[in-house]
Amino acid sequence: MNDYQKEQLETLRMVRQHLASVSETGREKLRAMISPYLGFRSEVADFSAAHFGETCTRNCYESKLSACCSKDGIITFFADVAVNVLMSGADALDTLEDVLQKPNTGFKCVYLGETGCLWQVKPIVCEMFLCDAAMRRASEADPACEAEWKALETRKKGFAWPDRPVVFDALERFFMDAGYRSPLMYLHNSPGLLRVKQKSMEKGTYTHEG
Numbered sequence: 001m002n003d004y005q006k007e008q009l010e011t012l013r014m015v016r017q018h019l020a021s022v023s024e025t026g027r028e029k030l031r032a033m034i035s036p037y038l039g040f041r042s043e044v045a046d047f048s049a050a051h052f053g054e055t056c057t058r059n060c061y062e063s064k065l066s067a068c069c070s071k072d073g074i075i076t077f078f079a080d081v082a083v084n085v086l087m088s089g090a091d092a093l094d095t096l097e098d099v100l101q102k103p104n105t106g107f108k109c110v111y112l113g114e115t116g117c118l119w120q121v122k123p124i125v126c127e128m129f130l131c132d133a134a135m136r137r138a139s140e141a142d143p144a145c146e147a148e149w150k151a152l153e154t155r156k157k158g159f160a161w162p163d164r165p166v167v168f169d170a171l172e173r174f175f176m177d178a179g180y181r182s183p184l185m186y187l188h189n190s191p192g193l194l195r196v197k198q199k200s201m202e203k204g205t206y207t208h209e210g
Helices: 003-021 024-051 053-061 078-086 090-100 132-141 145-160 167-176 191-203
Strands: none
Touching: 003 078, 003 090, 003 167, 024 078, 024 145, 024 167, 078 167, 132 145, 145 167
């Protein structure tokens, strides 16, 4: 188990441990909080399947040339882990714990199984990863595709970019208030993202609107 896997495993176990202590009512409140985000993710998944699914599967996954899934590990936010735990059953989460404890000697991401990603709700970085070649092919078939994708990328910021109160920040805070800390809490650890938040507060633009 390398350092990446250890960090991922510790965070996964932390999230599972805390959520197991939260009442069902509390978990339902969390699911309600992430509901708009899940709706957005569903739109992104449908759009990607319609415009990029066949191209990405054939040219990247099956060829083993993917610039994303061929990495040893991918960037995950703490909120990615929390959302996935909230939306996954125990067996699926046990599977993630198992793979994280095994040496990853293959060409692929540790989370990539025989039938695809092992996450129920994959990390946002993976969901929104798109190479230039795939976009060119999709735009040739549908000229409006690129503009629609850029609109989705803009909407993503409304969940993960801390120039306003966002759900990724709120999920980190929920666990921090209970005494938990993780290096994956980038919205509270990353100097760059903290500067974004601070500048927005100074400008008075850190609001729920926008």
